[in-house]
Amino acid sequence: MTDHHLTPMLRPRSIAVVGASQREGSAGHGMLAGLINCGFDGELHPVNPKYDTIQELACHATLRDLPGPVDLAVLGVNSTFLEQQLDDALAIGARSVTIFDTCYLDGESDRGLLGRLKAKAREASLPVCGGNGMGYLNMADRIPITIYDASDKMVPGGNVAFITHSGTVFSEIGLNDFRYRCNLIVSCGQEINGTVADYIDYALTMPSTKVIALFMEEARDPEGFMAALARAREADVPVVAMKVGASEKAKHFAKVHSDADAGNDHAYQAVFDRYGVMRVETMDEMANLLTLLSHDRPLARGGMGVVLDSGGEREMFVDQAEALGVPLAEITSETASRLRPHLHHALEPVNPLDAWGTAANYEDDFEGYFGAMAGDPGVGLVTFCGDFQWNPTTEKGYAKALVATRDRTDKPLAALINTPMSGMMTAGKALIDDGVMALCGTGEGLKAIRHAMAWRDRQTAPTSGSDAADPVVVARLRDLLSLIEAFDAEASKQLLAGFGFEPAFDPGSQVVKLTFSLIDDPQFGPLIALRTAGNYGKLLDEAVHALPGLDEDAAGRLIDRLQVSRLLCNSDGWPNAEHTAFARALSGFAVLAIELADLVSTFEVGPVHATDGRAVAAGIRVKTHKAV
Numbered sequence: 001m002t003d004h005h006l007t008p009m010l011r012p013r014s015i016a017v018v019g020a021s022q023r024e025g026s027a028g029h030g031m032l033a034g035l036i037n038c039g040f041d042g043e044l045h046p047v048n049p050k051y052d053t054i055q056e057l058a059c060h061a062t063l064r065d066l067p068g069p070v071d072l073a074v075l076g077v078n079s080t081f082l083e084q085q086l087d088d089a090l091a092i093g094a095r096s097v098t099i100f101d102t103c104y105l106d107g108e109s110d111r112g113l114l115g116r117l118k119a120k121a122r123e124a125s126l127p128v129c130g131g132n133g134m135g136y137l138n139m140a141d142r143i144p145i146t147i148y149d150a151s152d153k154m155v156p157g158g159n160v161a162f163i164t165h166s167g168t169v170f171s172e173i174g175l176n177d178f179r180y181r182c183n184l185i186v187s188c189g190q191e192i193n194g195t196v197a198d199y200i201d202y203a204l205t206m207p208s209t210k211v212i213a214l215f216m217e218e219a220r221d222p223e224g225f226m227a228a229l230a231r232a233r234e235a236d237v238p239v240v241a242m243k244v245g246a247s248e249k250a251k252h253f254a255k256v257h258s259d260a261d262a263g264n265d266h267a268y269q270a271v272f273d274r275y276g277v278m279r280v281e282t283m284d285e286m287a288n289l290l291t292l293l294s295h296d297r298p299l300a301r302g303g304m305g306v307v308l309d310s311g312g313e314r315e316m317f318v319d320q321a322e323a324l325g326v327p328l329a330e331i332t333s334e335t336a337s338r339l340r341p342h343l344h345h346a347l348e349p350v351n352p353l354d355a356w357g358t359a360a361n362y363e364d365d366f367e368g369y370f371g372a373m374a375g376d377p378g379v380g381l382v383t384f385c386g387d388f389q390w391n392p393t394t395e396k397g398y399a400k401a402l403v404a405t406r407d408r409t410d411k412p413l414a415a416l417i418n419t420p421m422s423g424m425m426t427a428g429k430a431l432i433d434d435g436v437m438a439l440c441g442t443g444e445g446l447k448a449i450r451h452a453m454a455w456r457d458r459q460t461a462p463t464s465g466s467d468a469a470d471p472v473v474v475a476r477l478r479d480l481l482s483l484i485e486a487f488d489a490e491a492s493k494q495l496l497a498g499f500g501f502e503p504a505f506d507p508g509s510q511v512v513k514l515t516f517s518l519i520d521d522p523q524f525g526p527l528i529a530l531r532t533a534g535n536y537g538k539l540l541d542e543a544v545h546a547l548p549g550l551d552e553d554a555a556g557r558l559i560d561r562l563q564v565s566r567l568l569c570n571s572d573g574w575p576n577a578e579h580t581a582f583a584r585a586l587s588g589f590a591v592l593a594i595e596l597a598d599l600v601s602t603f604e605v606g607p608v609h610a611t612d613g614r615a616v617a618a619g620i621r622v623k624t625h626k627a628v
Contacts, residue, residue: 019076133189
């Protein structure tokens with residue numbers, strides 16, 4: 001591991017615990033006990049004027065009484081005493097600090113304490129984890145910095161770095177979900193001086209990190225956040241994110257919770273799209289996806305090979321898989337022949353397979369089904385989909401068949417448990433211990449599998465950057481924007497021509513029309529917005545967003561996210577000439593618009609339609625900064 005500015009915080013060799021206590025059950029006792037029980041072998045200094053010793057360690061009255069500076073000062077005191085304790089930490093040369101309390105004082109309506117703590121820490125370049133957080137758990141190095149004794153949770157061998165703005169998520173999905181193991185969990189709280197971007201960057205220095213998970217309200221350092229995501233992508237480390245605060249009410253609650261500005265959800269989605277972040281909507285989907293991505297067997301090429309013990313649930317499964325676009329493998333005739341001897345005569349050897357006939361030799365039969373699916377070249381994930389509840393004996397038989405099959409194939413195997421409460425805590429945990437993945441809930445499991453397949457396929461897909469803007473064209477457009485006082489018809493015509501659009505004519509009401517815009521997001525800066533216009537726009541009211549710098553392929557994929565894009569395809573489903581013209585024009589607009597972003601606050605072209613392979617625009621609306 002290379003040295004990092006967060007190393008003193010997250011991998012300290014000397015720790016002072018302010019508020020350490022002898023009283024069992026207290027936070028001060030738990031903080032210290034966790035470190036001792038994990039065998040922390042660095043310097044450990046309890047700080048509390050009430051004691052001479054705590055848990056056989058010499059106790060100091062204040063931080064200023066320590067024999068020297070420490071890597072980490074853990075300030076386990078309430079907000080009334082925080083500012084003085086931070087001053088003491090700075091005075092002794094502490095190299096980092098962790099704060100748990102809310103950083104709010106009664107009677108301070110302007111959050112003055114929080115502002116003062118931020119100012120002092122940032123002026124001193126002092127990394128701070130928190131406040132209003134749960135601290136962190138470094139499982140890789142067995143260092144728990146939190147308000148209770150978490151030593152029993154410090155299981156080695158994890159590979160998921162989990163960074164969260166929620167203390168509950170820190171405790172629940174981070175600590176208690178047995179389907180994957182973490183190497184680092186950070187509750188970053190108000191990010192006094194330590195951002196999500198910083199923690200991502202640190203996690204990427206840990207050799208054990210295989211997946212990064214985010215539960216986030218805000219990227220307080222947008223440029224650093226994008227740079228960290230870019231480094232994760234370059235390192236082939238997938239990032240899974242749950243971004244909350246999309247609705248106006250949730251944005252308000254984010255501000256109350258951690259002083260977070262949840263921002264424009266479209267902008268976050270554009271950032272996630274650019275850097276390949278997999279966005280999830282529920283905690284079950286998050287846990288399922290982390291299970292898939294952290295497993296020692298990545299998905300093989302191909303679709304799902306699915307075995308069920310219910311004909312009715314097969315129909316449910318197929319409906320959901322089709323609706324979500326999760327591919328099911330087309331098994332070969334050889335695979336069908338391998339399935340046939342195990343099947344009841346009334347059942348078909350197909351995928352998904354309704355496999356239950358009778359209880360006679362069912363374990364051997366199911367092992368045969370799983371083995372046949374695993375041997376099919378078109379199957380990338382072998383899955384049993386069931387409930388694991390009504391018959392414990394049968395449940396154990398399915399599990400045995402899955403585990404036996406795992407020993408004879410290098411493909412991953414999973415149990416997709418339709419109703420999570422029915423079997424996750426019994427069969428699910430046993431399967432995980434034996435190397436078979438357990439996924440929770442039909443729909444949430446399928447969404448996670450879709451993400452994991454997209455990541456697998458993206459890993460081998462060629463990438464290309466956008467073309468550079470023609471400097472002559474850029475210079476001409478900048479001259480126009482700086483010289484023109486009023487954007488009359490002639491000026492608009494010149495600008496449209498500079499962007500490669502032909503003069504407009506009325507195409508009628510039944511053609512597809514789009515609007516291209518450049519908007520300025522307060523957090524992430526310039527953003528491309530693509531909106532359906534004309535009659536279809538009135539009907540659909542849809543828009544998608546992207547960061548600037550789109551090549552033609554990326555522009556085409558952005559267009560495909562609009563429902564109206566279905567009208568831009570041939571009968572075989574491939575993009576038609578209009579689609580190609582739109583994509584070419586959008587890519588050109590995105591490249592040029594970013595070159596002009598310093599001159600304009602509003603930039604909108606449209607409605608745009610395509611004809612004979614050409615993009616035609618009805619007009620352009622521009623507001624320069626000098627006109628704002």
